[in-house]
Amino acid sequence: MQDLETLNRLFGKEAQVRFVEGQTGMPIIEVATKKASATIALYGGQILSYKSNGMEHDLFYLSEKAIYQQGKAIRGGVPVCWPWFGEDPSKLGRQAHGFARNLLWNVLDCQLHDDIVEITLGLESTATSKQWWPNEFRLRKKIVIGEQLDIALTTENRGEIPFSISKALHSYFLVGDISQITVVGLDGLDYLDKTLDFSKQTQVGDITPFAETDRVYLASPARVDIIDEALKRQINIEQSGAENIVVWNPWTRASLLNDMDASDYRKFICVETANAIANSVIIAPGASHQMQVKYNVSSIA
Numbered sequence: 001m002q003d004l005e006t007l008n009r010l011f012g013k014e015a016q017v018r019f020v021e022g023q024t025g026m027p028i029i030e031v032a033t034k035k036a037s038a039t040i041a042l043y044g045g046q047i048l049s050y051k052s053n054g055m056e057h058d059l060f061y062l063s064e065k066a067i068y069q070q071g072k073a074i075r076g077g078v079p080v081c082w083p084w085f086g087e088d089p090s091k092l093g094r095q096a097h098g099f100a101r102n103l104l105w106n107v108l109d110c111q112l113h114d115d116i117v118e119i120t121l122g123l124e125s126t127a128t129s130k131q132w133w134p135n136e137f138r139l140r141k142k143i144v145i146g147e148q149l150d151i152a153l154t155t156e157n158r159g160e161i162p163f164s165i166s167k168a169l170h171s172y173f174l175v176g177d178i179s180q181i182t183v184v185g186l187d188g189l190d191y192l193d194k195t196l197d198f199s200k201q202t203q204v205g206d207i208t209p210f211a212e213t214d215r216v217y218l219a220s221p222a223r224v225d226i227i228d229e230a231l232k233r234q235i236n237i238e239q240s241g242a243e244n245i246v247v248w249n250p251w252t253r254a255s256l257l258n259d260m261d262a263s264d265y266r267k268f269i270c271v272e273t274a275n276a277i278a279n280s281v282i283i284a285p286g287a288s289h290q291m292q293v294k295y296n297v298s299s300i301a
């Protein structure tokens with residue numbers, strides 16, 4: 001593991017990028033420039049917060065009851081689901097959403113230009129990862145923190161046989177009140193409804209959740225917006241290299257989660273950039289696959 005002193009010496013940028021101890025001693029990257037601020041946990045390679053300057057509220061929800069403990073996923077921010085999305089596809093009892101969100105990532109690079117910070121994190125196959133998944137891989141996550149937030153997740157097959165992955169950037173967007181948001185851009189698309197045993201449905205109109213919502217949209221568009229009347233802002237999500245958008249809110253099932261307050265379902269909506277289920281990706285030896293997303297926030301009247 002890279003210790004904080006080494007991380008600060010190799011990658012720190014004075015007051016703008018600092019490596020500090022977070023909750024339960026977990027290493028955290030703190031970014032504060034003229035353009036934006038952010039925190040990223042090396043555990044899970046997980047963005048926990050982001051705010052461009054001028055934004056009143058954070059872009060992301062982070063549960064006050066989040067558990068910062070080896071083997072548990074941190075509830076909030078942008079967890080990485082990889083190398084599978086959802087339940088274990090082989091039904092072997094492995095952890096939901098894969099293991100990338102439950103391991104410590106390495107810092108590979110950090111650059112600062114014109115108040116834009118570019119951080120690259122990495123995760124590679126080890127004896128630990130092979131307990132769950134036998135393949136040789138290299139995963140890279142490039143995070144660009146400026147007036148907007150860009151994430152690129154690249155999977156490289158370093159082994160000698162092809163492998164199949166599903167994946168998601170499981171973003172928990174902070175909202176003022178779930179009943180006052182509209183997710184725009186999915187009208188007319190087919191989706192698999194997890195609350196109805198993954199049956200195929202067709203979206204009619206835009207989405208304002210009013211009950212548990214757990215859907216994998218198929219052939220998703222490159223752009224989706226969240227209009228938040230309570231926080232008076234619009235979040236623009238633009239993705240590439242991803243076939244699906246997942247929309248999730250547990251509604252009152254939040255009370256069954258031990259790392260979230262029962263009423264917190266009102267405070268977030270997950271709109272996830274994904275390649276899931278039938279849109280899993282097969283990567284040949286030596287080849288790689290990239291999924292990218294950009295988040296941009298603007299005020300609305």
Ligand SMILES: O=P(O)(O)OC[C@H]1O[C@@H](O)[C@H](O)[C@@H](O)[C@@H]1O
Pocket residue numbers: 073086096097170194214215246248272
């Ligand atoms: O509690 P977890 O493992 O982080 O998963 C949260 C949710 O993640 C969503 O992506 C899934 O579609 C839901 O079915 C799941 O409940």
